[in-house]
Amino acid sequence: MNGSVSSTTDPGSGARRRSAATRDAILTAARERFATDGYERATIRAIAKDANIDPSMVMRYYGNKEGLFAAAVSVDLQLPDLAALPRDDIGRALVTHFLSVWEENEVLTALLRVGVTNQAGAERTQGVFRDQVLPVARQVCPDPEQIPARAALVATQLLGLALTRYVLRFPPTVALHRDEIVAWLAPTLQRYLTAPSP
Amino acid sequence: MNGSVSSTTDPGSGARRRSAATRDAILTAARERFATDGYERATIRAIAKDANIDPSMVMRYYGNKEGLFAAAVSVDLQLPDLAALPRDDIGRALVTHFLSVWEENEVLTALLRVGVTNQAGAERTQGVFRDQVLPVARQVCPDPEQIPARAALVATQLLGLALTRYVLRFPPTVALHRDEIVAWLAPTLQRYLTAPSP
DNA sequence: TGCGTAGGCCAACAAGTGTTGACTCGTTTG
DNA sequence: CAAACGAGTCAACACTTGTTGGCCTACGCA
Numbered sequence: 183m184n185g186s187v188s189s190t191t192d193p194g195s196g197a198r199r200r201s202a203a204t205r206d207a208i209l210t211a212a213r214e215r216f217a218t219d220g221y222e223r224a225t226i227r228a229i230a231k232d233a234n235i236d237p238s239m240v241m242r243y244y245g246n247k248e249g250l251f252a253a254a255v256s257v258d259l260q261l262p263d264l265a266a267l268p269r270d271d272i273g274r275a276l277v278t279h280f281l282s283v284w285e286e287n288e289v290l291t292a293l294l295r296v297g298v299t300n301q302a303g304a305e306r307t308q309g310v311f312r313d314q315v316l317p318v319a320r321q322v323c324p325d326p327e328q329i330p331a332r333a334a335l336v337a338t339q340l341l342g343l344a345l346t347r348y349v350l351r352f353p354p355t356v357a358l359h360r361d362e363i364v365a366w367l368a369p370t371l372q373r374y375l376t377a378p379s380p
Numbered sequence: 381m382n383g384s385v386s387s388t389t390d391p392g393s394g395a396r397r398r399s400a401a402t403r404d405a406i407l408t409a410a411r412e413r414f415a416t417d418g419y420e421r422a423t424i425r426a427i428a429k430d431a432n433i434d435p436s437m438v439m440r441y442y443g444n445k446e447g448l449f450a451a452a453v454s455v456d457l458q459l460p461d462l463a464a465l466p467r468d469d470i471g472r473a474l475v476t477h478f479l480s481v482w483e484e485n486e487v488l489t490a491l492l493r494v495g496v497t498n499q500a501g502a503e504r505t506q507g508v509f510r511d512q513v514l515p516v517a518r519q520v521c522p523d524p525e526q527i528p529a530r531a532a533l534v535a536t537q538l539l540g541l542a543l544t545r546y547v548l549r550f551p552p553t554v555a556l557h558r559d560e561i562v563a564w565l566a567p568t569l570q571r572y573l574t575a576p577s578p
Numbered sequence: 579t580g581c582g583t584a585g586g587c588c589a590a591c592a593a594g595t596g597t598t599g600a601c602t603c604g605t606t607t608g
Numbered sequence: 609c610a611a612a613c614g615a616g617t618c619a620a621c622a623c624t625t626g627t628t629g630g631c632c633t634a635c636g637c638a
Contacts, residue, residue, distance in 0.1 A: 201615065220497035222420035226596065236617050241597060297548055298496040299418035304548050311550055330552035335564055337550060342540020350495055350502050352509055352535060354528035365578040366533055370568050380563040399585065424626065434587050439627060580638085587632080595624070602617075608610090 205243055207233040212254035217292035221251065221300040248302060255292050255306070259283055259314045265321040272322055273372030277364045280340050284348060291348055294341070311337055322375050335374040339367060403441050405431040410452035415490035419449065419498040446500060453490050453504070457481055457512045463519040470520055471570030475562045478538050482546060489546055492539070509535055520573050533572040537565060 211232035215224035226247055230237040244250040262279055264272045284290050293310070296303030311333070319333035320326070343363065346355040409430035413422035424445055428435040442448040460477055462470045482488050491508070494501030509531070517531035518524070541561065544553040 204615085220418075220420070222418075223497065225594080227594085235615095237596085238598080238618085239616065242615090247596065295496055298493055298543075299421065307548050308550055331556060331560065334544065334550055334552035334556060338540040338544050338553060338565075339537055339568075340540070341543055341548075342536040342538070345496075345539055345543055346532065346536050350505050350539075352506055352532055354532035355536060358529060358532060362529065366572065367536075369571070369578070370537075373567070374564065380567070402585085423624080425624085433585095435626085436588085436628075437586065440585090445626065582637090583635090585632105585634085588630090589628105590630100591626105591628075593625080593627105596622095598619105598621075600618090600620100602615105604613105604615085606611105606613075608612090 201243075204233065204235055204239065208235070208240055208243065208250070209254045212250055213289055213292055216251065216255060216296055217288040219295075220298075221296040221303060226250070251296065251302070252306075255289055255296070257289055257293055257310050257314075259310065261314060261318045263321070264318055269322070269376065270372070272375060273368035273370070274364060276336070276340070276371050277367045280343075281360060281363065284344055290344070294344060294349060319375065328379060332374055336371050339370055339374070343367065399441075402431065402433055402437065406433070406438055406441065406448070407452045410448055411487055411490055414449065414453060414494055415486040416493075418493040418496070419501060424448070449494065449500070450504075453487055453494070455487055455491055455508050455512075457508065459512060459516045461519070462516055467520070467574065468570070470573060471566035471568070472562060474534070474538070474569050475565045478541075479558060479561065482542055488542070492542060492547060517573060526577060530572055534569050537568055537572070541565065 208229065211229045212224070215229050215232065218224075219228075226240050227237050229250075230240050240250060244253050260279075260283065262275055264275065267275055293303065293307055297307035298304070315337060316329065316333050319329050319336065323329045323332055343355070346352045347358070406427065409427045410422070413427050413430065416422075417426075424438050425435050427448075428438050438448055442451050458477075458481065460473055462473065465473055491501065491505055495505035496502070513535060514527065514531050517527050517534065521527045521530055541553070544550045545556070
């Protein structure tokens with residue numbers, strides 16, 4: 183899978199680098215397992231097997247299962263700067279960005295799956311919302327008091343989409359084309375963020 | 381195999397009834413555990429302890445853990461007849477009904493938690509959508525071809541609300557008042573179901 | 579009164595879990 | 609070259625899981 187650890191072309195040293203390589207292999211395997219199996223069913227043994235090493239190596243490098251999860255799942259939504267956009271485009275921009283990030287990064291599925299059954303996972307999900315979604319809402323909301331509520335509404339719609347499309351896999355939701363999703367959801371988010379409160 | 385072996389329809393007391401009582405106790409405890417812990421962490425031992433009986437009784441009555449889950453979690457959304465409502469009220473009616481059902485019935489939380497980490501749970505969730513949500517969308521959608529997509533959109537918004545409010549417990553989402561939720565979400569659902577496709 | 583049947587408990591099984599410690603072996607360093 | 613170090617493996621621990629079978633007990637019918 184990874185390879186090229188061979189000591190032939192090493193400017194540095196063999197064993198020194200190997201640890202970094204296997205550490206990465208462990209993290210990659212862990213992300214995959216957490217994303218598809220959730221926290222409880224993603225066993226350290228299975229992750230180690232995917233990474234082609236002994237389970238004890240996982241413990242050596244990450245302490246315990248919680249530490250492995252903490253190290254493997256770190257989310258950066260890379261949300262765009264909404265203040266720089268035309269005010270009427272932020273809904274559309276959010277949906278398209280959200281779809282792209284989610285589809286190219288299995289970490290988000292992992293975080294969602296784990297957050298549902300694991301307390302630490304839920305808190306970590308809350309952290310992503312608090313540290314990355316709320317600030318963006320702050321950029322476009324005039325009334326500071328309404329920011330949490332409006333950001334929360336955005337989260338319900340976007341996470342609901344991810345849940346039914348990428349986790350529960352409702353056939354009609356999976357069948358939706360990207361353009362359809364954008365066309366339907368953009369006005370919703372636009373309203374949640376910019377419309378006067380009802 | 382089980383069920384009414386006695387030929388006489390006895391209202392008689394005694395052991396005959398006790399089994400029904402403990403069966404109910406098991407189901408109640410199971411629902412609670414599945415709702416709070418998800419499938420894997422809801423152990424048969426814990427459920428049995430909650431029901432004040434031996435774990436083996438669970439096996440005797442429900443075969444295995446999957447059978448117990450199947451028996452414990454059966455969802456009836458009792459969705460209202462949307463065709464009988466003024467067309468402009470169906471969004472609001474859906475949100476209010478959904479909130480009520482979810483808050484008085486922990487089965488829905490159980491189903492969502494299990495559906496995220498368990499294949500059988502995911503399929504059961506799909507079944508609820510297919511058998512109960514789709515038909516209701518059929519009542520109000522003019523174009524039959526658009527029914528699945530529109531019902532899917534409704535599901536994303538409602539399940540996203542439930543996910544962030546009742547499972548992940550995002551503080552701002554939990555803080556939302558029932559009226560606020562209705563006021564914000566009703567127009568969204570109304571549009572998803574009745575507006576011309578964008 | 580006696581007996582069968584069913585509710586219920588106890589103890590145990592096999593499998594799988596996270597986790598630990600001792601051990602091997604190649605590489606780096608003095 | 610010899611010592612030290614660190615990557616990696618092996619085998620085992622202690623525990624929990626779902627699941628099973630044997631046993632006791634009390635009720636209801638004969």
